[in-house]
Amino acid sequence: MSYITAVFWQIEINAPKEHAAEIEEFFLKSGAQSTFELLYEEGRTSNLIEDNTQLFFFFAENFPARAFAPMALATLGFADLEFKISQVQYADYLKEFEKSxxxxxxxxxxxxxxxxxxxxxxxxxxxxxxxxxxxxxxxxxxxxxxxxxxxxxxxxxxxxxxxxxxxxxxxxxxxxxxxxxxxxxxxxxxxxxxxxxxxxxxxxxxxxxxxxxxxxxxxxxxxxxxxxxxxxxxxxxxxxxxxxxxxxxxxxxxxxxxxxxxxxxxxxxxxxxxxxxxxxxxxxxxxxxxxxxxxxxxxxxxxxx
Ligand SMILES: C[S@@+](CC[C@H](N)C(=O)[O-])C[C@H]1O[C@@H](n2cnc3c(N)ncnc32)[C@H](O)[C@@H]1O
CATH class of the missing domain: 3.40.50.150 (Vaccinia Virus protein VP39)
Incomplete structure (x- = not known):
């Protein structure tokens, strides 16, 4: 299988489910190229995550992700939510994804x-x-x-x-x-x-x-x-x-x-x-x-x- 070789910023946010749609909408409008929500516990296809959800957003390599994420969450009134920012190689990302x-x-x-x-x-x-x-x-x-x-x-x-x-x-x-x-x-x-x-x-x-x-x-x-x-x-x-x-x-x-x-x-x-x-x-x-x-x-x- 051949993989695309791009690099992206990944922003991962641990958010209450009832706010997921609002955060997704804001990040997509702000230029996120892609998003997904982890609805199930790692490695499972049943066991819905009950309260919190993991949101993933992907931004182009030249996007100022480190500055944007805390500002965006503060603007939405969610300054206290936990988030992680990392740079990912598409190929590495896909290999990780395959495991679960x-x-x-x-x-x-x-x-x-x-x-x-x-x-x-x-x-x-x-x-x-x-x-x-x-x-x-x-x-x-x-x-x-x-x-x-x-x-x-x-x-x-x-x-x-x-x-x-x-x-x-x-x-x-x-x-x-x-x-x-x-x-x-x-x-x-x-x-x-x-x-x-x-x-x-x-x-x-x-x-x-x-x-x-x-x-x-x-x-x-x-x-x-x-x-x-x-x-x-x-x-x-x-x-x-x-x-x-x-x-x-x-x-x-x-x-x-x-x-x-x-x-x-x-x-x-x-x-x-x-x-x-x-x-x-x-x-x-x-x-x-x-x-x-x-x-x-x-x-x-x-x-x-
Ligand atoms: C919720 S996903 C749906 C993906 C897939 N069709 C599904 O049902 O799982 C929405 C998709 O719409 C795209 N999108 C957002 N705004 C759009 C627009 N104005 N015109 C076309 N596509 C758009 C996004 O890039 C995203 O891939």
Whole structure:
């Protein structure tokens, strides 16, 4: 396996769970290239960490991480939180990550399998295997927001569907859509590293499943939606990002929700249900449903033709 050879700043913060979304939002807005949250105790795929959570943020080598971290936490009113800053080589980071990241049931029907745990790939009868190296991109499959999306994909995808995934991260949702029978999928992300990781994951799945996946990844944001054909017969629109990003892209989002067969938006903290529902009512063409898991929500709908 070949690894990217970049160097990054890693900021690790031990934070109460109820403040995780707020800290993530602030660090991402401040230029974090990537983030993930350790939801389980080291080396486990069950045993949810109950109260505190470990947040990891990655910044480019030229970012003033040592000065930024204490200032950012003080600005948010969390000056007393413990944090660690280190410089990491991507290759070293990935080797460390491999030790604790193992195959697990992403949902009741989809298994997530990293290539270094192929001998434990058979999670149970009937599971589809989604092969993945998350690397530094968001989309390890451990987060409830991703799991809610994969459950939506399992129930929704039809063989004629084209899937659009904005904020594709590791490529996990677009690849899940292909596994569950979509005709094609297209993912975009603002992070170059995420796009590289998604493309590598597509190739990994093609190799392991012995089939070509009609799935593409590119750098882009909501504005790139207008470069695609979106139709009410076959397009399924997916985005797992944060509420403030949906709100900042309201016009493009409104266009997507009105012109697709089905849609799902994830990444909404339960605490924001009232405000996000009010926002969505101003842009969604009809009624929608909500599901909740571990304080996170997915909003979804099948548009009638
Ligand atoms: C929560 S992660 C979701 C990753 C993956 N799709 C999943 O469901 O696990 C959100 C992703 O959206 C990307 N992102 C943030 N703002 C974006 C924007 N305006 N347009 C496109 N991607 C964006 C981030 O870089 C990140 O990879």
């Amino acid at each position: 990241f193992r195959a697990f049931a992403l949902t009741q029907k989809t298994a997530l399998v990293p290539p270094w745990d192929a001998e434990n790939a058979d999670i149970g009868p009937g599971f589809k295997k989604l092969w993945l190296v998350p690397g530094m991109a968001f989309g390890t499959g451990k987060h409830a927001t991703t799991q809610l999306m994969v459950e939506f994909i399992e129930k929704t995808i039809r063989p004629s569907d084209t899937v659009i995934d904005i904020g594709s991260g590791s490529g996990i949702l677009a690849i899940a859509a292909m596994l569950w029978g979509a005709a094609s999928a297209w993912g975009v992300d603002v992070e170059t590293l995420a796009v590289e990781s998604a493309a590598a994951n597509k190739t990994l799945n093609e190799e392991r499943h012995g089939a070509a996946f009609a799935c593409e990844f590119a750098v882009g944001d909501f504005s790139t939606l207008h470069e695609r054909t979106i139709d009410r017969a076959n397009t399924v629109f997916l985005a797992n990002i944060l509420p403030n990003i949906f709100e900042a892209n309201a016009a493009d989002l409104k266009f997507a929700l009105a012109n697709c067969r089905a849609w799902a938006l994830s990444g909404i903290p339960s605490a924001q249900e009232e405000s996000f529902t009010a926002f969505l009512k101003t842009i969604a063409p009809g009624s929608f449903e909500i599901r909740t898991k571990e304080d996170w929500q997915i909003y979804f709908c099948q548009n009638s033709l």
